[in-house]
Amino acid sequence: MTTLLEVQGLHKHFGGVQAVNSCSFTAAEGQITGLIGPNGAGKSTAIDLISGFKIPDSGKVRFEGREVQGKTPHVISRMGLIRTFQSPREWPGLSVLENLILACFEPRRERFWRSLRGPSRAEKEKANEQLVEARAILDEFGLFHLRNERAGNLSGGQKRLLEFARMRMAKPRLVILDEPMGGVNPVLGERMAAAVLGFVTAGTSVVIVEHNLPFIERVTDQVVVMAEGRVIAEAPFDQLRGNPAVVDAYLGELPTYDDAES
Amino acid sequence: MIDYLVTVLTEGSIFAIMALGLNIVWGWSGDFDLAFYGYVALGAYMTLVLTVGPATNPTTYILGLTLPFPLAVALAVVSAMVLALIVGAIALRHLRGIYFSIVTLGAVYVLYVVTGQYVPLFNGYNGVSGLFDPMGDVLGLDYSSYSFFYLGLCIAVLIIVLLLTTRLNGSRFGLALRSLREDERAAAAFGRDIYVTKLKAYVLGAGLGGLGGALYAGYLTAFNPSAWSPVETIILYAAILVGGRGSTRGVVLGVAVMVMGLQEATRYLPEIANQPSFAPALRLIITGVVLVLFIRFRPQGILPERRFRDKDPAGKGDAAAVEAMVAGPKLDTGAA
Amino acid sequence: MHEALLTLGFGLVAAAILSLSALAFTLEYSVTNVANLSHGEILTVGAYCAYLVQQHGGGVILSGLAAAAGGGLLALAVHNGVVDRFVRRGIGGLPTFIATLGVSLVIQNVLVIIFGASNLGYAVPQGAPRTVGPFLWTDTEIQIMVSTVVITVLLYVIIVHTRFGKSLRAVSQNRSLARVSGINANRVAALTWLLAGLIGGYAGFILAESVGTFSPYSGFSFFLITLTAAVAGGLGRAVGTLAGGIIVGIALEFFGGYVSASYNLAFAFAILSLVILVRPRGLFVGGRRSVFE
Numbered sequence: 001m002t003t004l005l006e007v008q009g010l011h012k013h014f015g016g017v018q019a020v021n022s023c024s025f026t027a028a029e030g031q032i033t034g035l036i037g038p039n040g041a042g043k044s045t046a047i048d049l050i051s052g053f054k055i056p057d058s059g060k061v062r063f064e065g066r067e068v069q070g071k072t073p074h075v076i077s078r079m080g081l082i083r084t085f086q087s088p089r090e091w092p093g094l095s096v097l098e099n100l101i102l103a104c105f106e107p108r109r110e111r112f113w114r115s116l117r118g119p120s121r122a123e124k125e126k127a128n129e130q131l132v133e134a135r136a137i138l139d140e141f142g143l144f145h146l147r148n149e150r151a152g153n154l155s156g157g158q159k160r161l162l163e164f165a166r167m168r169m170a171k172p173r174l175v176i177l178d179e180p181m182g183g184v185n186p187v188l189g190e191r192m193a194a195a196v197l198g199f200v201t202a203g204t205s206v207v208i209v210e211h212n213l214p215f216i217e218r219v220t221d222q223v224v225v226m227a228e229g230r231v232i233a234e235a236p237f238d239q240l241r242g243n244p245a246v247v248d249a250y251l252g253e254l255p256t257y258d259d260a261e262s
Numbered sequence: 263m264i265d266y267l268v269t270v271l272t273e274g275s276i277f278a279i280m281a282l283g284l285n286i287v288w289g290w291s292g293d294f295d296l297a298f299y300g301y302v303a304l305g306a307y308m309t310l311v312l313t314v315g316p317a318t319n320p321t322t323y324i325l326g327l328t329l330p331f332p333l334a335v336a337l338a339v340v341s342a343m344v345l346a347l348i349v350g351a352i353a354l355r356h357l358r359g360i361y362f363s364i365v366t367l368g369a370v371y372v373l374y375v376v377t378g379q380y381v382p383l384f385n386g387y388n389g390v391s392g393l394f395d396p397m398g399d400v401l402g403l404d405y406s407s408y409s410f411f412y413l414g415l416c417i418a419v420l421i422i423v424l425l426l427t428t429r430l431n432g433s434r435f436g437l438a439l440r441s442l443r444e445d446e447r448a449a450a451a452f453g454r455d456i457y458v459t460k461l462k463a464y465v466l467g468a469g470l471g472g473l474g475g476a477l478y479a480g481y482l483t484a485f486n487p488s489a490w491s492p493v494e495t496i497i498l499y500a501a502i503l504v505g506g507r508g509s510t511r512g513v514v515l516g517v518a519v520m521v522m523g524l525q526e527a528t529r530y531l532p533e534i535a536n537q538p539s540f541a542p543a544l545r546l547i548i549t550g551v552v553l554v555l556f557i558r559f560r561p562q563g564i565l566p567e568r569r570f571r572d573k574d575p576a577g578k579g580d581a582a583a584v585e586a587m588v589a590g591p592k593l594d595t596g597a598a
Numbered sequence: 599m600h601e602a603l604l605t606l607g608f609g610l611v612a613a614a615i616l617s618l619s620a621l622a623f624t625l626e627y628s629v630t631n632v633a634n635l636s637h638g639e640i641l642t643v644g645a646y647c648a649y650l651v652q653q654h655g656g657g658v659i660l661s662g663l664a665a666a667a668g669g670g671l672l673a674l675a676v677h678n679g680v681v682d683r684f685v686r687r688g689i690g691g692l693p694t695f696i697a698t699l700g701v702s703l704v705i706q707n708v709l710v711i712i713f714g715a716s717n718l719g720y721a722v723p724q725g726a727p728r729t730v731g732p733f734l735w736t737d738t739e740i741q742i743m744v745s746t747v748v749i750t751v752l753l754y755v756i757i758v759h760t761r762f763g764k765s766l767r768a769v770s771q772n773r774s775l776a777r778v779s780g781i782n783a784n785r786v787a788a789l790t791w792l793l794a795g796l797i798g799g800y801a802g803f804i805l806a807e808s809v810g811t812f813s814p815y816s817g818f819s820f821f822l823i824t825l826t827a828a829v830a831g832g833l834g835r836a837v838g839t840l841a842g843g844i845i846v847g848i849a850l851e852f853f854g855g856y857v858s859a860s861y862n863l864a865f866a867f868a869i870l871s872l873v874i875l876v877r878p879r880g881l882f883v884g885g886r887r888s889v890f891e
Binding site: 051077091098111131147 | 437445452567
């Protein structure tokens with residue numbers, strides 16, 4: 001099992017508040033790693049630091065063995081690490097299909113002169129293939145009939161699905177999902193779980209931040225628990241239950257099997 | 263009457279070229295740039311100082327060459343782009359929203375004050391003049407036919423600009439730009455270099471602004487600080503907003519309505535009100551009111567930007583697509 | 599040294615006018631999160647109101663009151679007629695900012711139609727210059743500075759010690775939270791704009807007094823300097839804005855006195871751009887951040 005993402009001693013403070021304090025964990029290739037912790041544990045800040053949206057005060061982030069801390073978001077993204085955000089960030093004024101097409105970053109075709117000259121035959125073919133693939137992915141997520149709709153007009157749950165569809169289109173090496181169940185009707189839970197598991201099948205490893213613990217238990221291979229900016233445990237979910245530090249941090253919020261089943 | 267029509271159409275095409283440039287910056291890339299008219303002005307000034315020959319006492323300005331008009335226009339466009347590269351490189355680095363607007367407003371005011379006060383540059387408040395009928399003598403045109411020639415030139419340039427922007431609009435470059443406008447963070451998360459992409463759009467837009475300014479200088483024969491102020495930028499914004507932000511045909515319509523139409527509609531007012539500044543002031547009042555009303559009630563404009571419409575692949579007989587659709591992996595919610 | 603002190607004295611007068619204008623702008627910004635590009639016109643309208651009163655034989659006090667009233671009414675009208683409607687519709691800060699630019703254009707040109715575009719003289723008997731400590735000030739200049747101090751102290755008392763001030767602070771911190779806790783946020787915002795308008799209108803009056811002439815465009819030019827002071831102090835922060843106004847006012851006077859007065863506006867914007875680029879949250883807050891923080 002190879003390590004895909006390695007976070008080592010990450011620090012970040014805002015004013016006097018130490019948001020992330022010596023945070024270290026790893027995420028393995030081909031696995032789904034959960035990142036959990038009570039509110040204010042520093043999960044979101046940690047994601048921002050890993051994906052380049054915030055600059056760490058100190059510490060290292062290695063992605064596929066290369067150090068990426070302090071690099072800009074687009075550089076990290078091009079290396080194959082793409083993240084989502086707490087609230088869905090679709091491109092609201094573009095159509096659903098355009099949202100999918102834009103998920104594939106193509107440095108050559110997006111150049112100004114190339115765009116001015118128009119696509120070559122090979123590029124046209126590629127674009128056509130992309131279109132076909134985009135339609136198939138939209139169909140898979142039940143969004144096909146909405147493909148010409150303005151993305152901003154979708155419902156909250158549909159926007160989440162659109163984000164998943166964009167990720168599938170982009171095919172990153174690793175995707176970091178920031179609270180994908182937030183604001184989603186629990187009825188869609190199974191569908192979202194299937195989508196998360198679908199990433200691994202498609203060759204994308206996953207790090208997932210989520211408050212919904214049954215969901216975490218359902219999908220993850222490994223769980224990282226954060227509290228007050230630190231990592232307090234790193235183990236498969238079923239081994240966390242007896243961990244006193246984790247129970248302490250959650251003040252006994254950790255679900256029993258009964259909760260998880262329901 | 264025909265002379266008047268020629269005048270209105272010439273001005274209209276020149277303003278359409280400028281507005282299409284600004285539309286790249288604001289319509290596609292999403293930056294509310296208040297420095298834009300500075301690039302127009304620089305284009306106009308540079309065209310003049312490159313064509314009208316050395317300054318004679320008491321006027322002073324830089325260069326004072328007698329280059330052929332097309333070459334001067336090209337160099338004017340380049341200088342506008344260089345200035346935009348400098349301003350954009352500074353302003354786009356960290357600033358967005360109102361902070362970007364405020365800094366660009368600052369940049370244009372600095373430029374405005376410097377051109378007005380620093381006489382050796384472009385002859386201060388008196389400006390540069392003397393560009394009569396560019397290319398007229400080379401082509402052997404007399405006074406009466408010249409205005410038709412210049413109108414034709416402006417329309418030809420406008421058509422080229424239209425072709426260029428239409429092509430960019432449908433390209434991946436155009437689509438990527440609009441993703442920055444719609445959500446910058448998401449664009450960065452999907453690999454777009456926001457700074458470089460926005461800077462490209464900014465410089466390109468300024469280049470079209472400079473081109474419009476160069477043609478404007480040839481049309482006005484002269485240019486001075488009273489011919490440009492940030493107010494002119496607002497008129498361009500109003501035209502884009504009314505026509506349809508981001509939409510190429512919308513921008514052309516917007517210029518027709520807000521520049522040519524408004525000019526035409528208020529044409530006979532000075533006689534009525536017996537006050538010289540009445541008509542222009544009224545035009546600006548209408549422009550301001552229209553700006554507010556459109557932002558509030560129809561921000562997408564009369565001809566909204568068009569999204570790519572995917573036809574039903576079955577209907578188009580796109581066999582491969584239909585096949586992919588049928589054979590594609592269906593999400594099995596139970597099995598996963 | 600003596601000359602420098604004299605310049606400092608003039609700088610304090612400029613700083614007084616600038617501080618009032620910037621405080622008014624910051625008040626508008628704090629409750630609506632909209633940078634009001636038509637703020638300069640509040641000053642302009644104030645100056646015209648004072649001018650009209652003076653033409654009809656009114657004295658300095660009456661002129662000042664008229665200016666404040668005119669500015670206040672205009673600010674209230676802009677808030678209730680445009681800004682508030684935009685904010686309530688959820689139209690973002692930038693589009694509303696653009697709309698206020700449209701409002702600015704309308705007011706300027708209405709004034710052009712009524713009064714003409716050219717400069718009007720605003721002559722008040724300045725009184726002989728007096729020596730006050732190391733400075734040399736005319737009666738008018740003393741009036742400007744004393745009234746500025748009085749207004750600033752009054753404003754401080756209102757913001758810190760009254761119920762309205764408490765609501766104002768609550769709304770500026772978090773409008774929806776304030777509304778949930780039972781504050782009529784729209785009313786507070788409207789009253790704050792009225793208050794800002796009163797101050798802005800008066801600032802227009804003392805600006806006209808100090809410069810001696812004004813036109814429909816004066817307020818907008820002065821607004822550009824106001825913006826420098828407000829941004830330097832940190833948008834929406836009253837104390838910072840006051841400090842920003844004083845620093846920028848004095849800096850401009852020294853620049854004008856020792857380098858060149860014609861480039862004053864350019865200099866102001868050079869400061870502004872520098873501040874925004876180096877410390878976008880104002881001179882008095884700092885930290886290292888990525889673009890997205």
